[in-house]
Amino acid sequence: MTDLIVRKLRFAFAEYPVPFLWNEANPAFSSMANAVSLLAIGFEKMIGGMIAEAMPLITDPVVAEEADAFVRQEGQHSMAHRGHAKALVRAYPGLKETVDACNAMFDKMAAEKSLDYRLAYTADLEATFTPVFKLMLDHDNTLFAPGDDRVASLFLWHFVEEVEHRSSALIIYDHVINDPWYRMRMAPSIFKHVMSVIKVACEGFNRHVPVADRKVDALSLFSTYRAKQAWRRRVPFGWPADEGPVSDAFKHLPKREMATAVAGIVRSQLPNHKPAHEKIPVLANEWFARYDDGYDVTKWYTAEEKSA
Template structure:
């Protein structure tokens, strides 16, 4: 029987300003998180179709129940991120084209690849989320707290639920495909596709969001891009397009914690990986405790300070 819970959230993005630079202290992280919103809409749409297609192939009722809860959680994430992105599009209408391109990339993946491949894609990518999101949630004071509370709360909710269903995608993959060798062979193309989609979003930010509002080159999260820009700037006769400064989102985070997350990402792709054994962010337990106690988790930092566990 699945332990997942489907929680419906309303962050009221229709009722208030949705800033692109939602954490002014870290423009690079603001841009990265916004790109996650765009990717999430396409990726989670793919997951829903994948689970529906996979249902006849599940071998037992427990897997089918896990798949249903996983799909419904992802559906809620997609709905909330659509609301976030719609708020951005209200200010920057050109981002509608960016969203269409991101969704189109996942629609093509659904149409052009096998069910087995998409199960591997989902298992590979979801396996990386726990170490990556632990790094973020363990450093919420720098990455989330200084920002717009509703946008921060959206990502905190999404990331803790990704931790909650950290084993789901691999459970589905193992039941239908069950080949670590296949999953590992597919990993390079999986992560290339993920990065290509994020680049679609970041290029769209550079094109449609004025520099004075995004503050940085949205492509600066890609090391190869940063190196290319710096190389072009020193070659006589060549000029690199100047889209702004190129900081990294995690520059202020402890290097040791970044290395731990990197090791966790590598470990997540190894044979017999079991996400259930991963170290978890303490903030996830606190989030679930507060949610169960009735705390308004859509305003994580500004809701009633008398709620349980709030300092």
């Protein structure tokens, strides 16, 4: 029997405007998280179609139950991120073009790639989430707490549920495909596609959101881009892009923890990787306990203030 719980949460994105710069203390993280929202919509839609296609191949009832709960959790995430994206489009109508472009990249991939590849894509990407999101959740006081509580709470919910179902995609992949080496071989092309979608999102932000509203070049997410811009500024008659300053969203985090996250990402792609063995963020367990107690997790920080 699966341990996953399908939680249906709504974040009041339609009630009042959602700022692009939802964490003013960290514009680079705000932009990065917005790009993740756009990625999530297409990715989780792809998962829905993929699981429907894979279900007839799942012969173990336990795995089938896990797959059903997994896809329903991801469906809730997709719905919530659509609400976030719609709020951004209301403020910046040109962003609809960017949202559509990101979705189209997943639609094209889903149409052209085999079920094996899509299962590997999901297993590979999902495997990275626990080490990456642990780093973020361990520093929620700077990355999430200072921002718009609706957006912060959306990402906290999404990230802790990714930790909760950290093994699901690999369980499904291993049952249907059972070839860990294929998953590892496909990893380079998979992450190339992921970063291509993120790049399209960031380029769209630069194109449609004024610098005054985002405060940072959205392409700052890419370390190679930051390095290139720094080099261009040092060269006489250099030509840095005029899209605002570049900034590293995680520059304030401890280097050792950053290295641990990177090591976790590499480890997650190895054939013998078991996500169940990953260290769980303290905040994730706190989130689950509060949810069980009836706490309003859609207002993670402000509800806490009101009840204090």
